[in-house]
Amino acid sequence: MTIDIKKIQKDMPLLDKYIYLNTAAASAMPQPVVDAMTSYIQKQASIGPYLPSFRQETYENIEIVREKSAILIGAKKEEIAFVPNGSMAVNFVSGGLQWEKGDEVIVLDTEMLSNYVPWLALEQQGVHLKIFKTNLNYMVDLDKLEKFITPKTKMIAFAHMSNASGAIQPAKEICQLAKQKNVLTLINANQTVGLIPIDVKDLDCDFLLTCGRKWLRGPEGSGILYVRQELIQTLTPIMIGWGSTNWDYRNNDYSFVTTAKRFEPGCPVIPSILGLGAAIDYANDIGIHAIHQQVKLLTTYLLEQLQSIEGIVIYGPQQVANRLSITPFNIKGISPDDVTNYLAQHGVIIEAGTFMANTIMERNSINKMARFSPHYFNTFKEIDIAISLIKELR
Template sequence: MIDMMTIHKDMPLLEQYIYLNTAAASAIPQPVVNVMTSYLQKQASIGPYLPSFRRETYEQVERIREKTALFIGASKEEIAFMPNGSMAINYISGGLDWHQDDEVIVLDTEMLSNYVPWLALQQQGVRLKVLKTNAEYMVDLHELEQLITPNTRLIAFAHMSNAAGTIQPASEICQLAKKYNVLTLVNANQTVGLLPILVTELGCDFLVASGRKWLRGPEGSGLLYVRKSLIPALTPIMIGWGSTNWDYQNNDYSFIETAKRFEPGCPVIPSILGLGAAIDYANAIGIQPIYQRVQQLTKYLIEQLETIPGIVLYGPQNREHRLSVTPFNIEGHSPDDVTNYLADRGIIIEAGTFMANTIMERNHISKMARFSPHYFNTFEEIDRAVSGIKEFLEISKTKAQDSR
């Protein structure tokens, strides 16, 4: 059972807002903020380079690396800290040794950061192939298999779409790829911290995740997982101390043998400490209870949204295929007007393309609104949000009648 009273005490923003936009970035729990500000205050008091303080800080970073690895079922040697998921993807797209006529497969539900880096490889002769997902926005494994050729090098896909809410059969995709010796990258920006994930069970080669979303960590935090055997096959796209050995006498260099080779220069200490505290917070609640609560909230949200006149829901029709992310439009109304009306009343959702242009094109729209509740949300908050939309529609209807 999730202790909602304690969780709400840790969320000062609830004094002003109903926050239903975790797919963009979540509200940080106060204990996570405390860990970060405590470090910054201590640094301000004694300076960043007191030897004992610096040693203690870097030891803590390595403990968080181990904690992060355990959270997704990896070893600490396979984890690099990243400021965001986009940079992590670029370390893979820019680090592999590509050959003319190599192929990368992505889904037609991907957003910019897991589409354009692969598109850019066309300048090196790499071919980008886009798999059209089915009516439920899900991968059809048979169609995926038909798309694989001897030139297919990698399949990159979002575990959950940020603009459809579909959970993909990640382990089955990775298993199929392995059958053909194809690499897999799982973009888990929308699932780490939301549902149980173990890279050993997924069978993926690479996994990326942002800390600021479902983990409820700070901006500027994230992770890159690289299967240990593949670390030497990735050439870092940036070089700096901490990631590189410099053989000055022989005018040569080499990269660190672990995933730390992808961390050039000073680590972003406050964000890493915040990420560690966010993982502790999630572990204290339990990922399985988090997942089950969000399932319940999602089901309830859809049921309530379907009572709104003129609403169009995007994404899978089978509710079992969707988690949290619920995009919609209301016929005859701008999604910006809907979200702005709710925001003026302290209810935060979002409108936009979410950089998922292929989904916009698929639905013949230019923009959509989106709900994305997390475990800290309540059924009552969903009721208030839906009531707010209905109130907006009534006011709009009255204004339209008055203007005639």
């Protein structure tokens, strides 16, 4: 399937002023996503949120989005919970499992804060957090991981793709190894859902999460948590509310619903969920496989062009086959903030920071890095413009 870049760019008002190369942080929403949200908000403002027929229609639409979300990642709708961000999804799992003193959790040394600190906090319960060191290409060596797992290991939690290296981990193989060892797996797919095809049944993971605001190009405040159906009732929700709970008032008792909706305690963030549904439709219309292939081409081209810059240091896997889009770099003698600020002054948006991946900063003896992360709506010409601007700083 060929991507109609002209049509896509017509759906992006931002392109009148900017070249946007920062999807790893959050993407620019296409106009149909904005329209889905504003249509609901305008209707709600016109008739109020609780006209019975409108409320019924709204909640039916939420369930349609739940079904779309499930199909997108190869799950059942009963396995999908809506969450406002990926961080909360991690906490629903880390806080909901039953832990015993001495249990171990393995995370990679490339994780950012939200898939590191929630597991670190479990040390207060006697859980031991173990940090697995990735290889020189920021990749998991499966043989070494197998030796790292012990009979006490209960969970391996890892990012499918690192936000500060661009390394794509062998997720299926990690999950297969974990399954053989009777270890649970959680995949942080914030940087891959909407960018590459995802099938949780093929991956055979136990938990998977993603926010909607990155590669799906959905709104802020949207996201999904997948929980394998057999595990749903083993997780105790860390929040309780009318959306997730059955209340037996007369007997002074309560129980949680038996689907992943037990992780939706209160009123859903309706505009964001409807926007997420529109974003999924938009991605499906283009085709996730087509998106993946286009971004692979852009990544290869970006790396080639960056290497023409004097003094550049590119972080992440050396083999382009092991990385996608996310391309962190520094230029000797120029601060990453100066790079991003200069580009912004000329209408090109990238980002500089630690990306809360402190272990990667420490590993490279740096305080910050700049980062490109093109998506399918970007072009080779836009990359050329960005590279030319950086060269002006030399």
